[in-house]
Amino acid sequence: MIRQNAGIWAGIVLLLFSVFVFWQSFSLHYRTAFGPGPGMFPRWLSGILIVLSLVYIWQSARKEIFRLSEILPKGEGLINILSVLLSVFVFMVIVNRTGFMIAGTAMLFIVLFRHFKWYAALIIAFVVTLILFLIFKPLLGVPIPVNQFGW
Amino acid sequence: MDSLMQLLGGFETALSWWNLFYCLVGVTVGMLVGVLPGLGPATATALLIPITFGMDPISAIIMLAGIYYGGMYGGTITSVLINTPGEAASVITCLDGYPLAKQGRAGVALGVAAIGSFIGGTISIIGLAFIGPALAEWALKFGPPEFFALMLFGLVMVVGLMGRSLIRGLIAAFLGLILSLVGLDPVSGAQRFTFGQPFLLEGFDIVTITMGLFGISEILLGMESMYKTGELPKVKGLLPRRDEWKPTMKAIGRGTALGFVSGLVPGTSSTIPALLSYSLERQIAKDKSRFGKGAIEGVAGPETANNAYCGSALIPLFTLGIPSSPTIAILLGAFIMHGLTPGPTLFMENPNFVWAIIASMFIGNLILLIMNLPLAGMWAKVALVPPKLLYPIILLITVLGAYSINNSLWDVGVMYAFGIIGYFMKKLDIPMAPVVLTIVLSKLMETSLTQSMTIFEGNMFAFFQRPISATLIVLSIVVLIFSVFAEVKNKKSALAGDIEM
Numbered sequence: 168m169i170r171q172n173a174g175i176w177a178g179i180v181l182l183l184f185s186v187f188v189f190w191q192s193f194s195l196h197y198r199t200a201f202g203p204g205p206g207m208f209p210r211w212l213s214g215i216l217i218v219l220s221l222v223y224i225w226q227s228a229r230k231e232i233f234r235l236s237e238i239l240p241k242g243e244g245l246i247n248i249l250s251v252l253l254s255v256f257v258f259m260v261i262v263n264r265t266g267f268m269i270a271g272t273a274m275l276f277i278v279l280f281r282h283f284k285w286y287a288a289l290i291i292a293f294v295v296t297l298i299l300f301l302i303f304k305p306l307l308g309v310p311i312p313v314n315q316f317g318w
Numbered sequence: 319m320d321s322l323m324q325l326l327g328g329f330e331t332a333l334s335w336w337n338l339f340y341c342l343v344g345v346t347v348g349m350l351v352g353v354l355p356g357l358g359p360a361t362a363t364a365l366l367i368p369i370t371f372g373m374d375p376i377s378a379i380i381m382l383a384g385i386y387y388g389g390m391y392g393g394t395i396t397s398v399l400i401n402t403p404g405e406a407a408s409v410i411t412c413l414d415g416y417p418l419a420k421q422g423r424a425g426v427a428l429g430v431a432a433i434g435s436f437i438g439g440t441i442s443i444i445g446l447a448f449i450g451p452a453l454a455e456w457a458l459k460f461g462p463p464e465f466f467a468l469m470l471f472g473l474v475m476v477v478g479l480m481g482r483s484l485i486r487g488l489i490a491a492f493l494g495l496i497l498s499l500v501g502l503d504p505v506s507g508a509q510r511f512t513f514g515q516p517f518l519l520e521g522f523d524i525v526t527i528t529m530g531l532f533g534i535s536e537i538l539l540g541m542e543s544m545y546k547t548g549e550l551p552k553v554k555g556l557l558p559r560r561d562e563w564k565p566t567m568k569a570i571g572r573g574t575a576l577g578f579v580s581g582l583v584p585g586t587s588s589t590i591p592a593l594l595s596y597s598l599e600r601q602i603a604k605d606k607s608r609f610g611k612g613a614i615e616g617v618a619g620p621e622t623a624n625n626a627y628c629g630s631a632l633i634p635l636f637t638l639g640i641p642s643s644p645t646i647a648i649l650l651g652a653f654i655m656h657g658l659t660p661g662p663t664l665f666m667e668n669p670n671f672v673w674a675i676i677a678s679m680f681i682g683n684l685i686l687l688i689m690n691l692p693l694a695g696m697w698a699k700v701a702l703v704p705p706k707l708l709y710p711i712i713l714l715i716t717v718l719g720a721y722s723i724n725n726s727l728w729d730v731g732v733m734y735a736f737g738i739i740g741y742f743m744k745k746l747d748i749p750m751a752p753v754v755l756t757i758v759l760s761k762l763m764e765t766s767l768t769q770s771m772t773i774f775e776g777n778m779f780a781f782f783q784r785p786i787s788a789t790l791i792v793l794s795i796v797v798l799i800f801s802v803f804a805e806v807k808n809k810k811s812a813l814a815g816d817i818e819m
Contacts, residue, residue: 177746181489188496188511195510203768205503205510212499216492223485231483231747238745244542248741251541251709255717255734259727267718274717275710278541282706295711299718307369309722 173238174227178220185216246281254278266314271296325447328673332681337380337674340373344381345682348388349689352404353396353700355540357712359389359405360644360754361533364525365719367652375656376671380678382652386645387439387628387679390588391686394431394621395694396701398424399550404701407588407624410596414609414616419551425694427617429556432690434570434622439683442578442629446636447676450665454637457662462769463781465638467790468584469763472640474794475585476752478801485805486748494756497522504761505768517728524651524757526720526729527736528644531750533716534737539744540709550702553695562614569599569615570622577626584634587643587751591627592620629679635660636672639762644754651758 195206254277262270275292303309351362370378393408398415418427477487500511501521512518573595580591599619600609634640639661641647720733774780782788
């Protein structure tokens with residue numbers, strides 16, 4: 168039952184995070200000669216967040232229960248979400264080498280190819296990337312990642 | 319009189335060809351993001367900030383503000399026509415707007431909403447023009463303790479009013495506060511939580527985090543559910559019947575007042591006046607059963623209220639430098655990036671700037687009225703773009719926007735991570751607005767608290783010896799106690815809903 172409770176899991180992650188910040192705050196000075204030091208806020212804030220996470224865990228177990236099975240995506244939705252995450256990841260990995268045109272097309276293609284015929288997905292991906300490239304770079308002068316050929 | 323002359327001067331600047339163009343671009347983008355589910359005003363404003371780097375500050379803020387108030391108009395169209403609110407404040411409009419559309423009166427619902435939005439929006443800007451300077455002058459008396467107390471009050475209001483659970487609101491607020499600690503300490507200059515990484519030295523960028531929490535999470539949720547785009551009802555006959563004019567105008571009047579007052583309270587959001595207006599209209603109606611089945615007041619009141627809110631919510635930003643919603647927080651960020659400090663001195667030090675923005679908002683509202691009355695049907699077609707195409711395009715634009723902030727993939731990575739966090743926060747019903755607001759406010763709060771403590775020589779109770787700070791802190795405590803009480807009694811659902819995507 169508890170293993171299915173998403174609120175408890177989120178509370179545990181939050182608790183670990185706040186304990187980590189609390190622990191780290193001891194490496195900063197709590198007070199300086201002029202008043203509060205850089206460590207004062209972190210210690211108080213993370214201390215309060217520790218208490219809040221504990222109350223949240225307690226509340227998640229007793230009052231409003233969110234089940235993991237309701238929260239985690241499944242089936243088609245899961246694949247769609249994974250494709251979005253994968254596409255941005257691929258973009259980040261390759262863009263500095265390939266430039267925006269190739270990385271952007273690849274990114275869109277990863278998300279689109281399951282919903283369109285592969286060649287249609289490729290054409291849409293390329294055209295959209297090209298339009299954005301033209302709007303952002305030459306027209307608006309916004310810096311975008313490019314390869315040695317300037318695209 | 320003085321304000322009027324300065325406002326006329328503002329019109330002179332706002333009516334230049336370039337500023338008119340940027341105003342048009344801003345409100346058009348605002349309409350677009352209002353119509354499109356998955357892209358809200360906060361994300362859109364954040365996205366366009368990099369484009370404004372090379373622009374004159376007045377044109378830049380005219381454009382960004384246009385997105386902010388334009389978004390409120392756009393959201394109505396999809397609420398009425400396809401029962402899908404484009405932004406959070408229009409959720410209420412679905413209740414009566416969609417039934418009206420099913421009765422073949424979509425045009426009337428949209429017409430009434432546009433007229434109400436225009437009246438509410440314009441009156442609230444008049445309020446901004448005349449109350450703003452006076453409030454700013456009064457705020458000049460504020461010292462660090464007063465500012466600290468005011469920000470504390472704003473934060474408590476955000477946490478107390480948003481979402482269904484006080485604990486979850488507090489968690490979001492403290493998460494934001496802790497995230498804002500990363501980087502250099504503003505007072506001592508010491509490094510906090512940078513782990514030797516150079517890109518952490520400047521801390522997390524508010525724009526990147528907003529894009530992740532509000533933009534990417536919405537794309538993930540949209541891709542998961544993939545809503546169906548249906549048939550559009552015909553839009554014809556934009557004006558109500560003769561017997562409907564009187565109740566409509568009364569609802570618009572009440573909506574304007576409610577929206578304007580809500581905007582002045584730090585920590586409220588555009589959803590709250592819309593909701594309050596709807597319940598007020600229902601309560602005072604002779605025949606309550608009409609509501610939910612196509613009552614015209616149920617569209618006129620809330621739509622007016624959220625637009626009236628928009629103008630007056632800028633008053634705390636212009637006069638005190640305090641944002642009350644994520645979109646306004648982004649606007650605050652844009653002010654700072656363009657070398658302007660919102661707050662009491664803004665009206666005195668940059669009168670040209672302030673009055674040009676205010677004047678442009680009058681113009682923007684007029685453009686929006688034209689865009690909405692005869693052209694509503696055209697905008698609705700935008701909502702028919704299939705989500706399988708729409709979301710990937712928004713995704714690429716968002717990634718590009720994040721990259722262009724600092725020319726770095728680090729920002730894309732931060733946005734990516736916060737997108738995933740935002741997705742789970744939405745699923746667990748943890749509000750996200752407090753995270754963004756606290757990130758903006760915390761540095762200001764920390765500085766004003768440290769300065770206050772130096773003035774008070776470490777005596778915390780001295781906050782209660784100054785009338786303004788004492789009143790605000792007592793009010794904050796009252797709101798907090800009220801929220802705890804509501805939480806214990808399980809009554810904290812009325813004002814739910816995470817605000818402003």
